[in-house]
Amino acid sequence: MFENLRRRSTKSGLPPGTVTYVGREQSRPVTLRIIHSGPEGVQDVEPAGPEKIGGAGENADFERRMEQCAAFVDAPGLTWIDVDGLHEPQLVTRLGALFNLHPLMQEDIVHAGQRPKMDELGDALFVVLKMLRYDEEERSVTSEQVSFIIRGRCLLTFQEKAQGDVFDGVRKRLLAGGGRLAKAGPDYLMYALIDAVVDNYFVVLERMGEDIEEIEEALLTRPNPQELEKIHDLRREALFLRKFVWPLREVLARLDKGGSPFIEDATIVYMRDLYDHVIQVMDTIETFRDMLGGMMELYLSNVSLKLNETMKVLTMIATIFIPLNFLAALYGMNFSNMPELRTEYGYFVLLGGMACIVTGMVMFFRHKGWLGGAQEG
Numbered sequence: 001m002f003e004n005l006r007r008r009s010t011k012s013g014l015p016p017g018t019v020t021y022v023g024r025e026q027s028r029p030v031t032l033r034i035i036h037s038g039p040e041g042v043q044d045v046e047p048a049g050p051e052k053i054g055g056a057g058e059n060a061d062f063e064r065r066m067e068q069c070a071a072f073v074d075a076p077g078l079t080w081i082d083v084d085g086l087h088e089p090q091l092v093t094r095l096g097a098l099f100n101l102h103p104l105m106q107e108d109i110v111h112a113g114q115r116p117k118m119d120e121l122g123d124a125l126f127v128v129l130k131m132l133r134y135d136e137e138e139r140s141v142t143s144e145q146v147s148f149i150i151r152g153r154c155l156l157t158f159q160e161k162a163q164g165d166v167f168d169g170v171r172k173r174l175l176a177g178g179g180r181l182a183k184a185g186p187d188y189l190m191y192a193l194i195d196a197v198v199d200n201y202f203v204v205l206e207r208m209g210e211d212i213e214e215i216e217e218a219l220l221t222r223p224n225p226q227e228l229e230k231i232h233d234l235r236r237e238a239l240f241l242r243k244f245v246w247p248l249r250e251v252l253a254r255l256d257k258g259g260s261p262f263i264e265d266a267t268i269v270y271m272r273d274l275y276d277h278v279i280q281v282m283d284t285i286e287t288f289r290d291m292l293g294g295m296m297e298l299y300l301s302n303v304s305l306k307l308n309e310t311m312k313v314l315t316m317i318a319t320i321f322i323p324l325n326f327l328a329a330l331y332g333m334n335f336s337n338m339p340e341l342r343t344e345y346g347y348f349v350l351l352g353g354m355a356c357i358v359t360g361m362v363m364f365f366r367h368k369g370w371l372g373g374a375q376e377g
Contacts, residue, residue, distance in 0.1 A: 017103030019089045019096075023112030023145070023160055030085030032065050035174055037182040038077025042175055066094050072154065073098060078182070079154040080174070080189060082167075086110045086145075086160050099124070099151045112145045112160045116247040118254055125150040125262035127190065127251060130244040131159070131166060131197050134207040141204055141237045143244065146197065148190050150262045155186035157193065166200045167193055187267045194252075195274055201245065201281045205288070208234065212291055219295060223302045231299065235292045241285050249278045316365060323357050 014020060034045035045068055072079040083091065089110050096106040102121035108114055108128060116129040127148040135142050144160035159165055170192045173181050181192055211234060218227050255263055256271035263271070331341075331350060340346045365371045 017107050019093050019103075019106045019110055021087050021089050021110045021112075023086060023110075026085060026087040026161065028085065028161075030083065030088045030091060032069075032084075032091070033082045034068060034072060035080045035082070035171065036072055036075065036077060037079075037174065037177065038075060042177045042182060044175055062091075066098065069095060070098050074152065077153065078184070078186060078189060080186075081154060081156045083156070083158045084161070084165070086112060086158060092158065095156065099149070099154065099156065101149065101151070105149065109147045109149075109158045114145060114147075116244060116251055118251045120260065120262070123151065125260065127194075129194065129197065129248050129251070132201055132204045132241070132244070133166070134204045139211065140233070141208070141241065143240070148193065150186045150190060153186060155189050166196045170196055184267070185264060187263045188270070191267055191270050191274065195270075195277075198248075198274060198277050198281065201241075202277075202284075204241075205281065205284050208237065208288060209284075212288060212295070216291075216295055219298055219302065223299050228296075228299050231292055231295050235289070235296070238285055238289045238292060242282070242289070245278060245281050245285060249275065249282060252278055312370065316370065320358055320361050323361075324354050327354060 034043075036043045036045070069081055072081070081095070083095070086092070086109065092106050092109050095101070096103070100122065101124055105119070105121050105124065105126045108119075108126070114128045117127075119126045125148075129146055129148075130143045131146045132141055132143050134140075146160070146165075147156075147158040149156040149158075170181070170189075173179060173192075174189070176182075181189065211230070215227055215230050215234070218224075252271055252275040254260075256268055256275050258265065258268050327350060331338075335341075340349075343349070362371070
């Protein structure tokens with residue numbers, strides 16, 4: 001999660017608006033998909049087997065894709081251009097030129113460490129947020145940056161990783177051609193996509209909740225340092241979730257207040273509902289943080305309790321042996337005129353006295369409740 005902070009130094013000294021990728025190293029090719037809903041119906045431009053998008057002039061596929069995008073700039077209807085992968089800045093530059101996007105907007109698209117925010121630059125609306133997913137193998141939360149740009153009747157989305165997303169449900173609804181999604185504007189499509197991202201937040205939180213319950217049960221039965229490490233990891237993930245979700249609340253609060261020329265009045269009510277969902281996510285994250293803090297205290301209390309129990313047992317053992325050591329030391333002195341030294345049954349009498357002392361002290365400890373027996377009234 002600190003990758004973007006470490007790579008931020010690559011932009012040091014560059015002028016504002018420089019389109020330089022800052023983020024995780026990517027090996028998968030960048031893909032671009034166009035879905036257009038117009039008077040003739042819904043078009044899915046080459047949905048199967050998207051080719052690699054190389055740099056400008058590197059291959060014919062790049063130029064052909066740019067021509068396809070240019071054809072939909074001012075086309076009637078709704079156009080969704082979805083780019084998976086940010087590690088080809090020249091693609092963002094060309095799209096920025098086609099759609100007349102502000103240089104600062106292009107710079108923020110390829111900077112994968114952006115804080116969720118909303119900007120209106122020129123004749124375009126820019127929204128950036130984090131898409132979260134739960135890695136079942138690593139049992140951890142992964143994040144990637146997603147940018148949304150409304151320009152005219154087009155919606156452009158830029159995803160950090162070219163390895164899948166949470167938008168399949170929206171794509172199927174859009175390709176089906178029915179309902180509000182295919183007939184509304186890009187603002188409603190952006191709402192539907194953000195709603196899919198926020199809904200997946202609940203899925204991530206549900207899996208985190210299961211992990212928390214599992215650790216909590218382990219703490220009550222068999223606390224160990226491994227559980228403490230898991231608690232620390234979960235607390236760190238909860239902290240980063242809060243960092244990603246808290247600014248999103250501010251973004252949606254601005255969108256549902258209206259006044260933006262890019263958001264229709266009919267879409268505002270949906271944005272307000274989405275804002276309520278983000279508030280629920282925030283409440284759940286805060287609850288998890290409190291639970292994890294309590295679990296940390298529970299672990300430390302259990303460790304302290306076990307240490308106290310061990311020290312109590314050792315103290316009682318040492319206390320029992322104090323009078324025995326005294327008697328053994330007393331009769332171990334080498335004085336020739338020592339009384340009882342030559343008594344016929346002195347050895348057995350001494351052992352019996354030691355046994356009586358041990359029995360009496362154990363009964364006294366039990367009476368006090370120090371050995372788990374009855375408490376003194």
